[in-house]
Amino acid sequence: MxxxxxxxxxxxxVAGLDIGARAPITFTRVGAGQSNLTFLVEDADGRRWVLRRPPLGSLLASAHDVAREHRIMAALVGTGVPIPLPHALCTDPTITDAPIMLMEHVAGVVVDSMTSVEAIDPQRRSAIGHSLARTLxxxxxxxxxxxxxxxxxxxxxxxxRQLRRWHRQWEDSRTRDLPLVDDLATRLSARIPEQVDVTLVHGDFHLMNVITSIGDGAVRAVLDWELSTLGDPLADLGGLLAYWPQADDSVVPGFAGPTLPGFPSRDDLVQVYADSSGRDVDGVDFWHVLGLWKIAIIAEGVLRRSLDEPRNTxxxxxxxxxxxxxxxxxxxxEARAGGW
Known part of the structure:
Protein backbone atom coordinates (compact mmCIF):
# COMPACT_ATOMS: atom_id res chain seq x y z
CA MET A 1 0.00 0.00 0.00
CA VAL A 14 -9.70 -1.74 -11.79
CA ALA A 15 -8.64 -5.08 -13.26
CA GLY A 16 -12.09 -6.49 -12.50
CA LEU A 17 -13.92 -3.82 -14.48
CA ASP A 18 -15.02 -4.52 -18.04
CA ILE A 19 -12.47 -2.18 -19.59
CA GLY A 20 -9.72 -4.64 -20.52
CA ALA A 21 -7.26 -3.62 -17.80
CA ARG A 22 -4.59 -6.23 -17.06
CA ALA A 23 -2.65 -6.53 -13.80
CA PRO A 24 -0.36 -5.31 -12.46
CA ILE A 25 -1.95 -1.88 -12.18
CA THR A 26 0.13 1.15 -11.16
CA PHE A 27 -0.95 4.54 -9.80
CA THR A 28 1.00 7.78 -10.15
CA ARG A 29 -0.08 11.10 -8.61
CA VAL A 30 -0.47 13.69 -11.37
CA GLY A 31 -1.61 17.26 -11.91
CA ALA A 32 -1.30 20.55 -10.11
CA GLY A 33 -4.79 20.17 -8.63
CA GLN A 34 -4.95 20.77 -4.88
CA SER A 35 -8.45 19.45 -4.16
CA ASN A 36 -9.52 15.93 -5.10
CA LEU A 37 -6.44 13.77 -5.67
CA THR A 38 -5.81 12.61 -9.24
CA PHE A 39 -3.81 9.57 -10.33
CA LEU A 40 -2.64 8.25 -13.69
CA VAL A 41 -3.56 4.55 -13.83
CA GLU A 42 -1.53 2.22 -16.09
CA ASP A 43 -1.90 -1.51 -16.69
CA ALA A 44 0.57 -4.18 -17.79
CA ASP A 45 -0.04 -3.36 -21.46
CA GLY A 46 0.56 0.37 -21.02
CA ARG A 47 -3.11 1.31 -21.29
CA ARG A 48 -4.07 4.40 -19.33
CA TRP A 49 -6.97 5.69 -17.24
CA VAL A 50 -7.40 8.36 -14.57
CA LEU A 51 -8.60 7.86 -10.99
CA ARG A 52 -9.96 10.52 -8.62
CA ARG A 53 -10.44 10.37 -4.86
CA PRO A 54 -11.02 12.95 -2.07
CA PRO A 55 -8.08 14.37 -0.10
CA LEU A 56 -6.96 12.59 3.04
CA GLY A 57 -7.89 13.71 6.53
CA SER A 58 -10.81 15.70 7.88
CA LEU A 59 -12.84 17.43 5.14
CA LEU A 60 -15.33 20.27 5.17
CA ALA A 61 -18.99 19.33 4.79
CA SER A 62 -20.17 19.02 1.17
CA ALA A 63 -16.62 19.37 -0.19
CA HIS A 64 -14.74 16.93 -2.45
CA ASP A 65 -17.83 14.85 -3.32
CA VAL A 66 -16.47 12.37 -5.88
CA ALA A 67 -19.78 10.50 -6.15
CA ARG A 68 -21.54 13.74 -7.09
CA GLU A 69 -18.78 14.56 -9.56
CA HIS A 70 -19.32 11.14 -11.18
CA ARG A 71 -23.06 11.75 -11.43
CA ILE A 72 -22.53 15.05 -13.24
CA MET A 73 -19.96 13.68 -15.68
CA ALA A 74 -22.10 10.65 -16.48
CA ALA A 75 -25.04 12.95 -17.20
CA LEU A 76 -22.96 15.03 -19.61
CA VAL A 77 -22.05 12.13 -21.89
CA GLY A 78 -23.43 12.92 -25.35
CA THR A 79 -24.30 16.56 -24.61
CA GLY A 80 -21.50 18.11 -26.63
CA VAL A 81 -19.61 19.23 -23.54
CA PRO A 82 -16.14 17.66 -23.87
CA ILE A 83 -15.44 15.42 -20.86
CA PRO A 84 -13.46 12.26 -20.09
CA LEU A 85 -15.81 9.27 -20.27
CA PRO A 86 -16.48 8.09 -16.68
CA HIS A 87 -16.05 4.32 -16.39
CA ALA A 88 -16.94 3.44 -12.81
CA LEU A 89 -17.57 4.69 -9.28
CA CYS A 90 -16.68 2.67 -6.19
CA THR A 91 -17.98 3.35 -2.69
CA ASP A 92 -17.41 -0.17 -1.28
CA PRO A 93 -15.66 0.27 2.11
CA THR A 94 -13.89 -3.09 1.66
CA ILE A 95 -12.09 -1.60 -1.36
CA THR A 96 -11.65 2.08 -0.57
CA ASP A 97 -11.87 4.37 2.43
CA ALA A 98 -13.54 7.06 0.30
CA PRO A 99 -15.43 7.16 -3.01
CA ILE A 100 -13.19 6.71 -6.05
CA MET A 101 -13.95 7.30 -9.72
CA LEU A 102 -12.20 5.84 -12.76
CA MET A 103 -12.41 7.69 -16.06
CA GLU A 104 -11.01 7.77 -19.54
CA HIS A 105 -7.51 9.12 -20.10
CA VAL A 106 -7.74 11.92 -22.69
CA ALA A 107 -4.57 12.64 -24.65
CA GLY A 108 -3.60 16.29 -24.91
CA VAL A 109 -1.99 19.14 -23.01
CA VAL A 110 -2.94 20.41 -19.57
CA VAL A 111 -1.61 23.97 -19.39
CA ASP A 112 -0.82 24.10 -15.68
CA SER A 113 2.78 25.28 -15.52
CA MET A 114 4.93 27.99 -17.04
CA THR A 115 6.96 25.25 -18.73
CA SER A 116 3.86 23.96 -20.52
CA VAL A 117 2.83 27.51 -21.50
CA GLU A 118 6.26 28.37 -22.89
CA ALA A 119 6.12 25.29 -25.14
CA ILE A 120 2.98 26.65 -26.87
CA ASP A 121 3.28 29.18 -29.68
CA PRO A 122 1.29 32.45 -29.48
CA GLN A 123 -1.19 31.36 -32.18
CA ARG A 124 -2.16 28.24 -30.26
CA ARG A 125 -2.35 30.25 -27.01
CA SER A 126 -4.94 32.47 -28.68
CA ALA A 127 -6.87 29.43 -29.91
CA ILE A 128 -6.86 27.88 -26.43
CA GLY A 129 -8.30 31.03 -24.86
CA HIS A 130 -11.05 31.36 -27.46
CA SER A 131 -11.92 27.66 -27.19
CA LEU A 132 -12.19 28.01 -23.40
CA ALA A 133 -14.76 30.78 -23.75
CA ARG A 134 -16.79 28.87 -26.35
CA THR A 135 -16.66 25.66 -24.31
CA LEU A 136 -18.00 27.53 -21.30
CA ARG A 161 -25.74 31.03 -1.83
CA GLN A 162 -22.12 31.50 -2.91
CA LEU A 163 -21.47 34.29 -0.44
CA ARG A 164 -22.90 32.29 2.45
CA ARG A 165 -21.12 29.07 1.49
CA TRP A 166 -17.67 30.49 0.93
CA HIS A 167 -17.76 32.79 3.92
CA ARG A 168 -18.59 29.74 6.03
CA GLN A 169 -15.75 27.82 4.37
CA TRP A 170 -13.41 30.66 5.26
CA GLU A 171 -14.40 30.51 8.90
CA ASP A 172 -13.91 26.74 8.91
CA SER A 173 -10.53 26.63 7.18
CA ARG A 174 -8.67 29.91 7.67
CA THR A 175 -5.15 29.80 9.02
CA ARG A 176 -5.08 33.47 10.14
CA ASP A 177 -7.18 36.63 10.36
CA LEU A 178 -7.64 38.58 7.11
CA PRO A 179 -10.17 41.42 7.59
CA LEU A 180 -10.34 42.00 3.81
CA VAL A 181 -12.31 38.74 3.44
CA ASP A 182 -15.15 40.13 5.56
CA ASP A 183 -14.90 43.57 4.00
CA LEU A 184 -15.25 42.19 0.47
CA ALA A 185 -18.13 39.94 1.54
CA THR A 186 -19.99 43.02 2.81
CA ARG A 187 -19.36 44.98 -0.38
CA LEU A 188 -20.34 42.04 -2.59
CA SER A 189 -23.57 41.53 -0.63
CA ALA A 190 -24.52 45.13 -1.31
CA ARG A 191 -24.13 44.75 -5.11
CA ILE A 192 -25.76 41.39 -5.87
CA PRO A 193 -27.24 41.50 -9.39
CA GLU A 194 -30.67 40.13 -10.25
CA GLN A 195 -30.53 36.51 -11.38
CA VAL A 196 -32.32 36.07 -14.70
CA ASP A 197 -31.23 32.55 -15.67
CA VAL A 198 -30.35 29.22 -14.07
CA THR A 199 -27.96 26.85 -15.81
CA LEU A 200 -25.43 24.18 -15.02
CA VAL A 201 -22.43 25.97 -13.49
CA HIS A 202 -19.04 24.25 -13.53
CA GLY A 203 -17.85 26.18 -10.50
CA ASP A 204 -14.08 25.99 -11.17
CA PHE A 205 -13.67 26.60 -14.89
CA HIS A 206 -10.19 27.77 -15.89
CA LEU A 207 -7.13 27.05 -18.01
CA MET A 208 -5.63 24.45 -15.67
CA ASN A 209 -8.86 22.43 -15.52
CA VAL A 210 -9.07 21.51 -19.20
CA ILE A 211 -7.17 19.27 -21.60
CA THR A 212 -6.35 20.99 -24.88
CA SER A 213 -5.44 19.62 -28.30
CA ILE A 214 -1.75 19.42 -29.16
CA GLY A 215 -2.66 20.48 -32.69
CA ASP A 216 -5.19 23.30 -32.77
CA GLY A 217 -5.53 24.17 -29.06
CA ALA A 218 -9.22 23.26 -28.87
CA VAL A 219 -10.54 22.09 -25.50
CA ARG A 220 -10.72 18.28 -25.62
CA ALA A 221 -11.99 17.68 -22.08
CA VAL A 222 -13.23 19.72 -19.11
CA LEU A 223 -12.04 18.35 -15.77
CA ASP A 224 -12.81 18.76 -12.05
CA TRP A 225 -16.61 18.93 -11.84
CA GLU A 226 -16.73 18.62 -8.03
CA LEU A 227 -17.96 22.21 -7.47
CA SER A 228 -20.63 22.06 -10.16
CA THR A 229 -24.10 23.24 -9.26
CA LEU A 230 -27.08 25.17 -10.63
CA GLY A 231 -26.81 28.92 -10.76
CA ASP A 232 -26.04 32.06 -12.70
CA PRO A 233 -23.92 31.31 -15.79
CA LEU A 234 -22.00 34.58 -15.41
CA ALA A 235 -20.51 33.16 -12.22
CA ASP A 236 -18.43 30.79 -14.36
CA LEU A 237 -17.39 33.59 -16.68
CA GLY A 238 -16.36 35.74 -13.71
CA GLY A 239 -14.43 32.80 -12.29
CA LEU A 240 -12.58 32.32 -15.59
CA LEU A 241 -11.62 36.01 -15.50
CA ALA A 242 -10.44 35.65 -11.91
CA TYR A 243 -8.04 32.90 -12.98
CA TRP A 244 -6.89 34.95 -16.01
CA PRO A 245 -4.21 37.48 -15.01
CA GLN A 246 -2.92 40.01 -17.53
CA ALA A 247 0.62 41.33 -17.86
CA ASP A 248 -0.54 44.83 -16.88
CA ASP A 249 -2.18 43.72 -13.60
CA SER A 250 -0.54 45.29 -10.55
CA VAL A 251 -0.71 41.94 -8.73
CA VAL A 252 -0.39 38.54 -10.45
CA PRO A 253 -1.02 35.89 -7.75
CA GLY A 254 -0.82 32.22 -8.58
CA PHE A 255 -0.41 30.84 -12.11
CA ALA A 256 0.80 33.58 -14.49
CA GLY A 257 0.43 31.61 -17.73
CA PRO A 258 -2.23 33.83 -19.36
CA THR A 259 0.08 36.87 -19.04
CA LEU A 260 2.27 35.56 -21.89
CA PRO A 261 1.90 36.92 -25.44
CA GLY A 262 -0.83 35.37 -27.55
CA PHE A 263 -3.40 34.70 -24.87
CA PRO A 264 -6.58 36.79 -25.23
CA SER A 265 -7.31 39.62 -22.81
CA ARG A 266 -10.11 39.27 -20.27
CA ASP A 267 -12.24 41.60 -22.40
CA ASP A 268 -11.65 39.31 -25.40
CA LEU A 269 -12.77 36.27 -23.42
CA VAL A 270 -15.97 38.04 -22.41
CA GLN A 271 -16.67 39.00 -26.03
CA VAL A 272 -16.07 35.50 -27.40
CA TYR A 273 -18.33 34.04 -24.70
CA ALA A 274 -21.07 36.59 -25.44
CA ASP A 275 -20.87 35.98 -29.20
CA SER A 276 -20.85 32.17 -28.93
CA SER A 277 -23.48 31.83 -26.21
CA GLY A 278 -25.76 34.71 -27.11
CA ARG A 279 -25.92 35.68 -23.43
CA ASP A 280 -26.03 39.16 -21.96
CA VAL A 281 -22.78 39.69 -20.05
CA ASP A 282 -23.78 42.83 -18.15
CA GLY A 283 -22.87 42.36 -14.51
CA VAL A 284 -19.83 40.15 -15.11
CA ASP A 285 -17.68 42.60 -13.09
CA PHE A 286 -19.51 41.56 -9.90
CA TRP A 287 -18.79 37.91 -10.66
CA HIS A 288 -15.14 38.70 -11.41
CA VAL A 289 -14.69 40.17 -7.92
CA LEU A 290 -16.63 37.33 -6.31
CA GLY A 291 -14.48 34.87 -8.27
CA LEU A 292 -11.23 36.35 -6.94
CA TRP A 293 -12.63 36.36 -3.39
CA LYS A 294 -13.82 32.76 -3.72
CA ILE A 295 -10.52 31.50 -5.19
CA ALA A 296 -8.66 33.13 -2.30
CA ILE A 297 -10.84 31.19 0.14
CA ILE A 298 -10.34 27.96 -1.82
CA ALA A 299 -6.57 28.51 -1.75
CA GLU A 300 -6.68 29.09 2.00
CA GLY A 301 -8.57 25.81 2.38
CA VAL A 302 -5.92 24.03 0.30
CA LEU A 303 -3.24 25.50 2.53
CA ARG A 304 -5.13 24.33 5.63
CA ARG A 305 -5.47 20.75 4.27
CA SER A 306 -1.79 20.69 3.36
CA LEU A 307 -0.77 21.84 6.84
CA ASP A 308 -3.12 19.36 8.52
CA GLU A 309 -2.13 16.43 6.26
CA PRO A 310 1.11 16.94 4.26
CA ARG A 311 0.31 14.02 1.94
CA ASN A 312 -2.47 16.16 0.38
CA THR A 313 0.12 18.61 -0.96
CA GLU A 334 -11.35 45.33 -9.24
CA ALA A 335 -14.10 46.37 -6.84
CA ARG A 336 -12.59 49.84 -6.35
CA ALA A 337 -12.15 50.22 -10.12
CA GLY A 338 -15.91 49.66 -10.37
CA GLY A 339 -16.60 52.31 -7.77
CA TRP A 340 -17.40 50.07 -4.83
Whole structure:
Protein backbone atom coordinates (compact mmCIF):
# COMPACT_ATOMS: atom_id res chain seq x y z
CA MET A 1 0.00 0.00 0.00
CA UNK A 2 1.33 3.48 -0.88
CA UNK A 3 0.82 6.44 1.42
CA UNK A 4 -2.05 7.72 -0.74
CA UNK A 5 -3.77 4.70 -2.22
CA UNK A 6 -4.10 0.96 -1.59
CA UNK A 7 -2.61 -0.10 -4.92
CA UNK A 8 -3.24 -3.83 -4.47
CA UNK A 9 -6.93 -3.61 -3.54
CA UNK A 10 -7.86 -0.78 -5.88
CA UNK A 11 -5.71 -2.27 -8.63
CA UNK A 12 -7.76 -5.45 -8.28
CA UNK A 13 -10.97 -3.41 -8.59
CA VAL A 14 -9.70 -1.74 -11.79
CA ALA A 15 -8.64 -5.08 -13.26
CA GLY A 16 -12.09 -6.49 -12.50
CA LEU A 17 -13.92 -3.82 -14.48
CA ASP A 18 -15.02 -4.52 -18.04
CA ILE A 19 -12.47 -2.18 -19.59
CA GLY A 20 -9.72 -4.64 -20.52
CA ALA A 21 -7.26 -3.62 -17.80
CA ARG A 22 -4.59 -6.23 -17.06
CA ALA A 23 -2.65 -6.53 -13.80
CA PRO A 24 -0.36 -5.31 -12.46
CA ILE A 25 -1.95 -1.88 -12.18
CA THR A 26 0.13 1.15 -11.16
CA PHE A 27 -0.95 4.54 -9.80
CA THR A 28 1.00 7.78 -10.15
CA ARG A 29 -0.08 11.10 -8.61
CA VAL A 30 -0.47 13.69 -11.37
CA GLY A 31 -1.61 17.26 -11.91
CA ALA A 32 -1.30 20.55 -10.11
CA GLY A 33 -4.79 20.17 -8.63
CA GLN A 34 -4.95 20.77 -4.88
CA SER A 35 -8.45 19.45 -4.16
CA ASN A 36 -9.52 15.93 -5.10
CA LEU A 37 -6.44 13.77 -5.67
CA THR A 38 -5.81 12.61 -9.24
CA PHE A 39 -3.81 9.57 -10.33
CA LEU A 40 -2.64 8.25 -13.69
CA VAL A 41 -3.56 4.55 -13.83
CA GLU A 42 -1.53 2.22 -16.09
CA ASP A 43 -1.90 -1.51 -16.69
CA ALA A 44 0.57 -4.18 -17.79
CA ASP A 45 -0.04 -3.36 -21.46
CA GLY A 46 0.56 0.37 -21.02
CA ARG A 47 -3.11 1.31 -21.29
CA ARG A 48 -4.07 4.40 -19.33
CA TRP A 49 -6.97 5.69 -17.24
CA VAL A 50 -7.40 8.36 -14.57
CA LEU A 51 -8.60 7.86 -10.99
CA ARG A 52 -9.96 10.52 -8.62
CA ARG A 53 -10.44 10.37 -4.86
CA PRO A 54 -11.02 12.95 -2.07
CA PRO A 55 -8.08 14.37 -0.10
CA LEU A 56 -6.96 12.59 3.04
CA GLY A 57 -7.89 13.71 6.53
CA SER A 58 -10.81 15.70 7.88
CA LEU A 59 -12.84 17.43 5.14
CA LEU A 60 -15.33 20.27 5.17
CA ALA A 61 -18.99 19.33 4.79
CA SER A 62 -20.17 19.02 1.17
CA ALA A 63 -16.62 19.37 -0.19
CA HIS A 64 -14.74 16.93 -2.45
CA ASP A 65 -17.83 14.85 -3.32
CA VAL A 66 -16.47 12.37 -5.88
CA ALA A 67 -19.78 10.50 -6.15
CA ARG A 68 -21.54 13.74 -7.09
CA GLU A 69 -18.78 14.56 -9.56
CA HIS A 70 -19.32 11.14 -11.18
CA ARG A 71 -23.06 11.75 -11.43
CA ILE A 72 -22.53 15.05 -13.24
CA MET A 73 -19.96 13.68 -15.68
CA ALA A 74 -22.10 10.65 -16.48
CA ALA A 75 -25.04 12.95 -17.20
CA LEU A 76 -22.96 15.03 -19.61
CA VAL A 77 -22.05 12.13 -21.89
CA GLY A 78 -23.43 12.92 -25.35
CA THR A 79 -24.30 16.56 -24.61
CA GLY A 80 -21.50 18.11 -26.63
CA VAL A 81 -19.61 19.23 -23.54
CA PRO A 82 -16.14 17.66 -23.87
CA ILE A 83 -15.44 15.42 -20.86
CA PRO A 84 -13.46 12.26 -20.09
CA LEU A 85 -15.81 9.27 -20.27
CA PRO A 86 -16.48 8.09 -16.68
CA HIS A 87 -16.05 4.32 -16.39
CA ALA A 88 -16.94 3.44 -12.81
CA LEU A 89 -17.57 4.69 -9.28
CA CYS A 90 -16.68 2.67 -6.19
CA THR A 91 -17.98 3.35 -2.69
CA ASP A 92 -17.41 -0.17 -1.28
CA PRO A 93 -15.66 0.27 2.11
CA THR A 94 -13.89 -3.09 1.66
CA ILE A 95 -12.09 -1.60 -1.36
CA THR A 96 -11.65 2.08 -0.57
CA ASP A 97 -11.87 4.37 2.43
CA ALA A 98 -13.54 7.06 0.30
CA PRO A 99 -15.43 7.16 -3.01
CA ILE A 100 -13.19 6.71 -6.05
CA MET A 101 -13.95 7.30 -9.72
CA LEU A 102 -12.20 5.84 -12.76
CA MET A 103 -12.41 7.69 -16.06
CA GLU A 104 -11.01 7.77 -19.54
CA HIS A 105 -7.51 9.12 -20.10
CA VAL A 106 -7.74 11.92 -22.69
CA ALA A 107 -4.57 12.64 -24.65
CA GLY A 108 -3.60 16.29 -24.91
CA VAL A 109 -1.99 19.14 -23.01
CA VAL A 110 -2.94 20.41 -19.57
CA VAL A 111 -1.61 23.97 -19.39
CA ASP A 112 -0.82 24.10 -15.68
CA SER A 113 2.78 25.28 -15.52
CA MET A 114 4.93 27.99 -17.04
CA THR A 115 6.96 25.25 -18.73
CA SER A 116 3.86 23.96 -20.52
CA VAL A 117 2.83 27.51 -21.50
CA GLU A 118 6.26 28.37 -22.89
CA ALA A 119 6.12 25.29 -25.14
CA ILE A 120 2.98 26.65 -26.87
CA ASP A 121 3.28 29.18 -29.68
CA PRO A 122 1.29 32.45 -29.48
CA GLN A 123 -1.19 31.36 -32.18
CA ARG A 124 -2.16 28.24 -30.26
CA ARG A 125 -2.35 30.25 -27.01
CA SER A 126 -4.94 32.47 -28.68
CA ALA A 127 -6.87 29.43 -29.91
CA ILE A 128 -6.86 27.88 -26.43
CA GLY A 129 -8.30 31.03 -24.86
CA HIS A 130 -11.05 31.36 -27.46
CA SER A 131 -11.92 27.66 -27.19
CA LEU A 132 -12.19 28.01 -23.40
CA ALA A 133 -14.76 30.78 -23.75
CA ARG A 134 -16.79 28.87 -26.35
CA THR A 135 -16.66 25.66 -24.31
CA LEU A 136 -18.00 27.53 -21.30
CA UNK A 137 -20.98 28.56 -23.43
CA UNK A 138 -21.57 24.86 -24.21
CA UNK A 139 -21.61 24.03 -20.49
CA UNK A 140 -24.28 26.66 -19.92
CA UNK A 141 -26.36 25.34 -22.84
CA UNK A 142 -26.82 21.89 -21.23
CA UNK A 143 -30.49 20.87 -21.01
CA UNK A 144 -31.00 20.25 -17.29
CA UNK A 145 -34.17 18.21 -17.70
CA UNK A 146 -32.80 16.01 -20.49
CA UNK A 147 -29.66 15.21 -18.51
CA UNK A 148 -31.45 14.60 -15.22
CA UNK A 149 -29.54 17.43 -13.55
CA UNK A 150 -32.51 19.69 -12.83
CA UNK A 151 -32.44 18.64 -9.16
CA UNK A 152 -28.67 18.92 -8.75
CA UNK A 153 -28.93 21.91 -6.44
CA UNK A 154 -31.17 24.66 -5.18
CA UNK A 155 -32.44 27.23 -7.67
CA UNK A 156 -32.46 29.98 -5.08
CA UNK A 157 -30.43 33.08 -6.06
CA UNK A 158 -26.91 31.87 -6.66
CA UNK A 159 -24.91 34.89 -5.50
CA UNK A 160 -26.39 34.78 -2.01
CA ARG A 161 -25.74 31.03 -1.83
CA GLN A 162 -22.12 31.50 -2.91
CA LEU A 163 -21.47 34.29 -0.44
CA ARG A 164 -22.90 32.29 2.45
CA ARG A 165 -21.12 29.07 1.49
CA TRP A 166 -17.67 30.49 0.93
CA HIS A 167 -17.76 32.79 3.92
CA ARG A 168 -18.59 29.74 6.03
CA GLN A 169 -15.75 27.82 4.37
CA TRP A 170 -13.41 30.66 5.26
CA GLU A 171 -14.40 30.51 8.90
CA ASP A 172 -13.91 26.74 8.91
CA SER A 173 -10.53 26.63 7.18
CA ARG A 174 -8.67 29.91 7.67
CA THR A 175 -5.15 29.80 9.02
CA ARG A 176 -5.08 33.47 10.14
CA ASP A 177 -7.18 36.63 10.36
CA LEU A 178 -7.64 38.58 7.11
CA PRO A 179 -10.17 41.42 7.59
CA LEU A 180 -10.34 42.00 3.81
CA VAL A 181 -12.31 38.74 3.44
CA ASP A 182 -15.15 40.13 5.56
CA ASP A 183 -14.90 43.57 4.00
CA LEU A 184 -15.25 42.19 0.47
CA ALA A 185 -18.13 39.94 1.54
CA THR A 186 -19.99 43.02 2.81
CA ARG A 187 -19.36 44.98 -0.38
CA LEU A 188 -20.34 42.04 -2.59
CA SER A 189 -23.57 41.53 -0.63
CA ALA A 190 -24.52 45.13 -1.31
CA ARG A 191 -24.13 44.75 -5.11
CA ILE A 192 -25.76 41.39 -5.87
CA PRO A 193 -27.24 41.50 -9.39
CA GLU A 194 -30.67 40.13 -10.25
CA GLN A 195 -30.53 36.51 -11.38
CA VAL A 196 -32.32 36.07 -14.70
CA ASP A 197 -31.23 32.55 -15.67
CA VAL A 198 -30.35 29.22 -14.07
CA THR A 199 -27.96 26.85 -15.81
CA LEU A 200 -25.43 24.18 -15.02
CA VAL A 201 -22.43 25.97 -13.49
CA HIS A 202 -19.04 24.25 -13.53
CA GLY A 203 -17.85 26.18 -10.50
CA ASP A 204 -14.08 25.99 -11.17
CA PHE A 205 -13.67 26.60 -14.89
CA HIS A 206 -10.19 27.77 -15.89
CA LEU A 207 -7.13 27.05 -18.01
CA MET A 208 -5.63 24.45 -15.67
CA ASN A 209 -8.86 22.43 -15.52
CA VAL A 210 -9.07 21.51 -19.20
CA ILE A 211 -7.17 19.27 -21.60
CA THR A 212 -6.35 20.99 -24.88
CA SER A 213 -5.44 19.62 -28.30
CA ILE A 214 -1.75 19.42 -29.16
CA GLY A 215 -2.66 20.48 -32.69
CA ASP A 216 -5.19 23.30 -32.77
CA GLY A 217 -5.53 24.17 -29.06
CA ALA A 218 -9.22 23.26 -28.87
CA VAL A 219 -10.54 22.09 -25.50
CA ARG A 220 -10.72 18.28 -25.62
CA ALA A 221 -11.99 17.68 -22.08
CA VAL A 222 -13.23 19.72 -19.11
CA LEU A 223 -12.04 18.35 -15.77
CA ASP A 224 -12.81 18.76 -12.05
CA TRP A 225 -16.61 18.93 -11.84
CA GLU A 226 -16.73 18.62 -8.03
CA LEU A 227 -17.96 22.21 -7.47
CA SER A 228 -20.63 22.06 -10.16
CA THR A 229 -24.10 23.24 -9.26
CA LEU A 230 -27.08 25.17 -10.63
CA GLY A 231 -26.81 28.92 -10.76
CA ASP A 232 -26.04 32.06 -12.70
CA PRO A 233 -23.92 31.31 -15.79
CA LEU A 234 -22.00 34.58 -15.41
CA ALA A 235 -20.51 33.16 -12.22
CA ASP A 236 -18.43 30.79 -14.36
CA LEU A 237 -17.39 33.59 -16.68
CA GLY A 238 -16.36 35.74 -13.71
CA GLY A 239 -14.43 32.80 -12.29
CA LEU A 240 -12.58 32.32 -15.59
CA LEU A 241 -11.62 36.01 -15.50
CA ALA A 242 -10.44 35.65 -11.91
CA TYR A 243 -8.04 32.90 -12.98
CA TRP A 244 -6.89 34.95 -16.01
CA PRO A 245 -4.21 37.48 -15.01
CA GLN A 246 -2.92 40.01 -17.53
CA ALA A 247 0.62 41.33 -17.86
CA ASP A 248 -0.54 44.83 -16.88
CA ASP A 249 -2.18 43.72 -13.60
CA SER A 250 -0.54 45.29 -10.55
CA VAL A 251 -0.71 41.94 -8.73
CA VAL A 252 -0.39 38.54 -10.45
CA PRO A 253 -1.02 35.89 -7.75
CA GLY A 254 -0.82 32.22 -8.58
CA PHE A 255 -0.41 30.84 -12.11
CA ALA A 256 0.80 33.58 -14.49
CA GLY A 257 0.43 31.61 -17.73
CA PRO A 258 -2.23 33.83 -19.36
CA THR A 259 0.08 36.87 -19.04
CA LEU A 260 2.27 35.56 -21.89
CA PRO A 261 1.90 36.92 -25.44
CA GLY A 262 -0.83 35.37 -27.55
CA PHE A 263 -3.40 34.70 -24.87
CA PRO A 264 -6.58 36.79 -25.23
CA SER A 265 -7.31 39.62 -22.81
CA ARG A 266 -10.11 39.27 -20.27
CA ASP A 267 -12.24 41.60 -22.40
CA ASP A 268 -11.65 39.31 -25.40
CA LEU A 269 -12.77 36.27 -23.42
CA VAL A 270 -15.97 38.04 -22.41
CA GLN A 271 -16.67 39.00 -26.03
CA VAL A 272 -16.07 35.50 -27.40
CA TYR A 273 -18.33 34.04 -24.70
CA ALA A 274 -21.07 36.59 -25.44
CA ASP A 275 -20.87 35.98 -29.20
CA SER A 276 -20.85 32.17 -28.93
CA SER A 277 -23.48 31.83 -26.21
CA GLY A 278 -25.76 34.71 -27.11
CA ARG A 279 -25.92 35.68 -23.43
CA ASP A 280 -26.03 39.16 -21.96
CA VAL A 281 -22.78 39.69 -20.05
CA ASP A 282 -23.78 42.83 -18.15
CA GLY A 283 -22.87 42.36 -14.51
CA VAL A 284 -19.83 40.15 -15.11
CA ASP A 285 -17.68 42.60 -13.09
CA PHE A 286 -19.51 41.56 -9.90
CA TRP A 287 -18.79 37.91 -10.66
CA HIS A 288 -15.14 38.70 -11.41
CA VAL A 289 -14.69 40.17 -7.92
CA LEU A 290 -16.63 37.33 -6.31
CA GLY A 291 -14.48 34.87 -8.27
CA LEU A 292 -11.23 36.35 -6.94
CA TRP A 293 -12.63 36.36 -3.39
CA LYS A 294 -13.82 32.76 -3.72
CA ILE A 295 -10.52 31.50 -5.19
CA ALA A 296 -8.66 33.13 -2.30
CA ILE A 297 -10.84 31.19 0.14
CA ILE A 298 -10.34 27.96 -1.82
CA ALA A 299 -6.57 28.51 -1.75
CA GLU A 300 -6.68 29.09 2.00
CA GLY A 301 -8.57 25.81 2.38
CA VAL A 302 -5.92 24.03 0.30
CA LEU A 303 -3.24 25.50 2.53
CA ARG A 304 -5.13 24.33 5.63
CA ARG A 305 -5.47 20.75 4.27
CA SER A 306 -1.79 20.69 3.36
CA LEU A 307 -0.77 21.84 6.84
CA ASP A 308 -3.12 19.36 8.52
CA GLU A 309 -2.13 16.43 6.26
CA PRO A 310 1.11 16.94 4.26
CA ARG A 311 0.31 14.02 1.94
CA ASN A 312 -2.47 16.16 0.38
CA THR A 313 0.12 18.61 -0.96
CA UNK A 314 0.18 18.66 -4.76
CA UNK A 315 3.24 17.64 -6.76
CA UNK A 316 3.81 21.34 -7.48
CA UNK A 317 4.15 22.13 -3.78
CA UNK A 318 2.18 23.83 -1.03
CA UNK A 319 0.05 26.91 -1.67
CA UNK A 320 1.85 30.02 -0.47
CA UNK A 321 -0.16 32.27 1.85
CA UNK A 322 1.02 35.17 -0.32
CA UNK A 323 -1.17 33.81 -3.13
CA UNK A 324 -4.26 34.19 -0.94
CA UNK A 325 -3.22 37.72 -0.01
CA UNK A 326 -2.62 38.61 -3.65
CA UNK A 327 -5.99 37.32 -4.78
CA UNK A 328 -7.75 39.39 -2.14
CA UNK A 329 -5.81 42.49 -3.19
CA UNK A 330 -6.81 41.88 -6.81
CA UNK A 331 -10.46 41.53 -5.75
CA UNK A 332 -10.22 44.79 -3.84
CA UNK A 333 -8.64 46.54 -6.85
CA GLU A 334 -11.35 45.33 -9.24
CA ALA A 335 -14.10 46.37 -6.84
CA ARG A 336 -12.59 49.84 -6.35
CA ALA A 337 -12.15 50.22 -10.12
CA GLY A 338 -15.91 49.66 -10.37
CA GLY A 339 -16.60 52.31 -7.77
CA TRP A 340 -17.40 50.07 -4.83
Missing amino acids: SSLIDTETIGGW GAVHAVDLDATGLSDLASRRPYAE ATTGRVDAAVVDGLLRRADE
